[in-house]
Amino acid sequence: MSEKTTKILRIPGPELPPHLLAQIDAIFFETAPLAPQTQPEREAFRQRWLGRYLADRGDAVLLAITAEGRVAGYLVGALENPAAQERFADISYFRTHFAELCRRFPAHLHINLSEPWRNRGIGAALVEAFAEVAARAGAPGMHIVTGRGMRNVRFYERCGFRELGSAQRNGGASVFLARELDPSAS
Ligand SMILES: CC(C)(COP(=O)(O)OP(=O)(O)OC[C@H]1O[C@@H](n2cnc3c(N)ncnc32)[C@H](O)[C@@H]1OP(=O)(O)O)[C@@H](O)C(=O)NCCC(=O)NCCS
Numbered sequence: 001m002s003e004k005t006t007k008i009l010r011i012p013g014p015e016l017p018p019h020l021l022a023q024i025d026a027i028f029f030e031t032a033p034l035a036p037q038t039q040p041e042r043e044a045f046r047q048r049w050l051g052r053y054l055a056d057r058g059d060a061v062l063l064a065i066t067a068e069g070r071v072a073g074y075l076v077g078a079l080e081n082p083a084a085q086e087r088f089a090d091i092s093y094f095r096t097h098f099a100e101l102c103r104r105f106p107a108h109l110h111i112n113l114s115e116p117w118r119n120r121g122i123g124a125a126l127v128e129a130f131a132e133v134a135a136r137a138g139a140p141g142m143h144i145v146t147g148r149g150m151r152n153v154r155f156y157e158r159c160g161f162r163e164l165g166s167a168q169r170n171g172g173a174s175v176f177l178a179r180e181l182d183p184s185a186s
Pocket residue numbers: 031111112113114117118119120121122123124144145146150151152153154155156
């Protein structure tokens with residue numbers, strides 16, 4: 001990571017102090033311009049892509065913390081196969097298009113950085129930290145799902161992910177990008 005003063009912390013979601021939680025929420029909505037504007041849709045959107053991972057002690061919550069103690073970005077992820085867990089039944093592509101891939105690459109993540117902290121290698125450091133956590137937990141692989149043609153695809157490819165599947169959706173395609181892990185190396 002080029003920012004020598006930024007460190008990565010893993011904190012169980014239920015133990016997050018309110019000031020860090022507030023900054024994670026701010027980054028989540030800053031990076032989600034299509035988030036619904038009205039409650040309770042807004043809260044359901046947050047729960048789907050962020051809240052559920054903060055509520056579960058077994059999930060990974062990794063924070064990039066600046067020298068001033070601010071949250072530059074976060075990564076949340078689950079370590080076990082989402083296609084086999086009832087709590088992810090509301091995200092249909094895990095079971096419809098990507099069930100077999102989820103078995104081979106069970107860990108999955110969501111990552112967002114505040115705008116001033118992008119393009120400095122902090123995202124790659126968060127992904128590497130998650131790879132270590134997932135491998136240590138015994139996951140043989142990890143994946144992310146994003147949109148075809150999104151700028152972040154290049155980032156994931158540089159982090160060692162490759163496209164193994166896709167699913168058509170309204171107005172585009174979701175792509176399944178995966179990377180193998182070596183649990184025995186951790
Ligand atoms: C994607 C992201 C986590 C990468 O972290 P980072 O520390 O900026 O990444 P690095 O410095 O290691 O690499 C830079 C790459 O990040 C990606 N990136 C940078 N800014 C971005 C932005 N506004 N939107 C999408 N991807 C971006 C690009 O792939 C970039 O490479 P490029 O310059 O060749 O296009 C971070 O840029 C970000 O939070 N972007 C906005 C939200 C997002 O796309 N989250 C992922 C949702 S699946």
